Amino acid sequence: VTLEAPRRYRHAPNVLSRSFSGEVLLAAAGHDGMDRLTGGASELWTVLDEPGSLSEVVAILSDVHETLADDLQPQLDGVLSDLVRRGWIEEMPDPVAKRQAPSRGRRQ
């Protein structure tokens, strides 16, 4: 049985950033131009100061805004995909899930 590890995300290591007044500015060496994040995108960036999965980000922000996670998930998914596409956030393998998957498989 193959268990797919949940995708985890983190700031790309080469990113240069500044956060103030609820906005985030992003730049990188060799990267054309800068991006400015506001609102939910800025909050998502801040939550990912510590690497996490989409579901973890959704849980935190739905708690903060007292919103249903199901309502928030599609919006954050779109923002996250955009930030990954632009190179500001990168996917990382989940080491915990990777370690656990084989043993779960053997039990079955």
Place this chain on the structure above:
Amino acid sequence: VNESIQHSVVSAVAGFGLPKNGASLRDAGVEPLAVPDDEWEETLNVLSSERLAGLAVAAAEDGILELTHRQASQLGEQQRKRMVWALGLEATLMDLVAELEARGIEAIVLKGPAVAHTAYPEPSWRPFVDLDLLVRTEDWPAALALFGRLGYRRRMPEPHARFDERFGKAATHLTPESQEIDLHRTLALGPFGLWMDPADLFGRTAEFRLGGRRLRRLDDTALLAHACIHAALGMRRSHAMTIRDVPQVAALPGVDWDLMAEWGERWRLSAVIRHASTLASQVTGAAWPEEGRTALSREPDRGERRALRSYTTERRVGGGLAFGTMAAIPGLRAKATYARCLLWPDRAFMAVRNGKGGAGSHLRRLSVPLRWMARRTNRLGRSRSAQTDDALVIARDGEGP
């Protein structure tokens, strides 16, 4: 213009968030400051020119500054411009450090990014407008050559071949994007730069991470020494932000106060440290750390006090720095070389300095020290008591010698 409002705002903002001032002045019962609309434009100009926009944003979020929606929006716009510039500089720094490393040139990041990312709780609190890199004197020619290959234009040529390596502090360069990069071989121009041994600084470094790279900075003690030097001896009137660096860096846990005291004596920095401490107290309200009293205890000698005055008073524009440097240069032959370089510089230097072809201007150059001496004689005749160690007159000066 109501200067008292601006003074109150600058004082509150410059001291905001300092560990010794408490994490939150609002929690300490300090009344929020509101700025009337007709005072706002000038207040914003002062905050911006003192490079305090980032701290002001944080102070407003903390409730120390009570801003209207329009005021907050304009302050945010100022801060955004500063941060966009700082990020552009950091992107350039990443490329530049890679180039230097590839050529085996060891470089230490000074001031701006090094302080913003290590001493401040948020890098957005500490803007910077240029980059400063320290290289070993023996790497100076290779670093200059690299800057040239990268298309960086040196603002002012050296007065004479090898002048920089013997007597200079730094060379300012402009990138094709008009970013300013100062290549340093020591931390101060003039006597204090000559009294210290910049090679020692390469044994006093630490790492910080930026943009996925490990960069070298001065360690906490050397960072504090440099913050004091910059606040006390900066080329222009020191910005409030530059002075704020002193108590901010002094709060770092790694400061070795015994070493600070030792440098005070060995590098004759005691007058500088004392002056920086006074400025910091005046501008931010922060007291010098109790554990660092030893660094203030040594009485500066007469030569140090006189040297400090050549930076901090009107002597600066009257040849004080040049005369002070001459006094600090060891050996008659070296003193003569220094004087010759300044009095009879290369044509290329003269052309840039005078903004012309430079022809026929050596005689005018020779008359400059005569004017300095005449001015000094007049001043001495007027008053011998006007200067004090703590004088806050930091005269504006041009670049270079």
